Amino acid sequence: MAAPVKRTCEDSSDISSKLSTGCKDEKKLETFLTWSKENNLWISPKVCVTKEGSCAQYGMLTTEKVDSGECLFKVPRKLLLHPKTSAISRLLKKEAAALTSDSGWVPLLLALMYEYNNPESTWRPYLDLVPDFRELDLPMFWPENERESLLGTANGILKCVESDIKSLTAEFNTIVLPFVQKHSDVLSPACESLDLYKKMVAFVMAYSFTEPAPDEDQAKEDVPTKSAPMMVPMADILNHVAHNNAELRFEKEFLKMVSTAEIAKGAEVFNTYGMLSNKDELHMYGFSERYPNNDKDTVDIPAAVLKSMAGDLEANQTDKTLLDEKWEFLMEQVRIILFMLSFLLLLIILGLF
Known part of the structure; x- marks a missing residue:
């Protein structure tokens, strides 16, 4: 999900199932890969998912040389997690008018909270593997005194984080909590937690993808139009750097990760989250890239x-x-x-x- 530099996270998350601990991690990865295969998520034999050799958290490394233009994996659309695929899709559609918000994320966040707290969720192996909230280290999780240290060096981030926290808190109290309490027969008491909601916001901010609007030719082929953010298993495991060597491509039946350059054996496969400055990277993903690697970096001058x-x-x-x-x-x-x-x-x- 992210590239260096990352802060050291000391959070003792209360969601023990998400902690990265040795053999538990290996078992969760094995379960996720088995689930992927059973659901027709194809992975090239030239790559593997691992923490060993990855720049941060899980990543994808090559097991042999990859040429430019090769498909590294493809994800069937049925595995994408969003409001229309969630088990509570009908409820979310029925209550759509009550879930309107400035962010537009509420339906997805409710779907995530439901699936995350559902032991029988279709996406259980995926949600057990990511996100590891102990390692999801966005500034919104920093203690207030640490966030204040951004003053003078990254003042824009501090303002963005404060705005995020204010907005998501208001959104939770006025829209999400009333909805959860109204449908307590469907949503568990765990969904009444602002802390969980905050983590789901960070999950979407750091891991989600948004499908681009189709051009005229694609529209004729009935490719879905631009959507709200969605979670894409496997794709969100790839880390980001400014000079990526792979990109996610949206097709009618599958989403494909395709190499955009030759990748040597044993090298990491990097996706791109866009042309982001280090300020944007730190704000949205909890990391930044060491100078001079990020040539998309900017400086704010008041x-x-x-x-x-x-x-x-x-x-x-x-x-x-x-x-x-x-x-x-x-x-x-x-x-x-x-x-x-x-x-x-x-x-x-x-x-x-």
């Missing part, structure tokens, strides 16, 4: 600093009124650009672009 610098440069060339007018013009152009980007993103999400 607008106030730019204005101050502009004032210093033009101190002897213009008066303050002209500088303020220039600054306001620049900020207006920025607002227009941000609005256009937001509108374009909305069109993409709706599948209209």
Whole structure:
């Protein structure tokens, strides 16, 4: 799920079934791989899932050289975990209007909580293997004094995390908890836990995939349109680096992980989560990449600093009124650009672009 650098996690999770402990881990992996095979999740003999040699947690390594363009595994759509495949899909569909939220994640999170607490879940071997909440180390799980250490070096992350916690808490109290209590005959008392909900949010944030909108040709083939996040067994085991060597491709019946470069024997297979800065990686996945490996990294410069610098440069060339007018013009152009980007993103999400 992640690449270095990761913090050392000291969390003594109360969900003992998720702790990574020696032979238990090996047994869970063996059970997961057996479940995968029984459900037609094909894995190339050229790769294996292991913690040995992986950069972080579980990963996928090659057992022999892989050429570019090779399929490493394919996941049948019936194994994707989302609201429409969950055992409570009918209930979620019936109550859809009551589950509307800003995040749009509530149906998936409820499906995950139900399946996670259901011993007979179709996805039991998958959920027993991932997530290992002891190793899922996003900043939202850090003690408050540790999060405050981000001030000055990654202030944007601190604001994002605080916003995440505030939003998910409000979402849980106003939408999720009332739903769980209303349907206590279906959802177990464990689903009334804000702590569990917070972990499910982190699980979705760090492990989920979102299907891209199809182009016109794909639409004619009845390929599903862009969806909310979904969990993809096996695909979420791959770790991320900026310079990945594999990518997930969505097809009508299967999702395929395909190599995008030659991969040497014994090397790790890396997927990509997108063009992410280290700030985004730390915020959403709980890791960052050592310099200079992540050439997608960015630096945030507060607008106030730019204005101050502009004032210093033009101190002897213009008066303050002209500088303020220039600054306001620049900020207006920025607002227009941000609005256009937001509108374009909305069109993409709706599948209209």
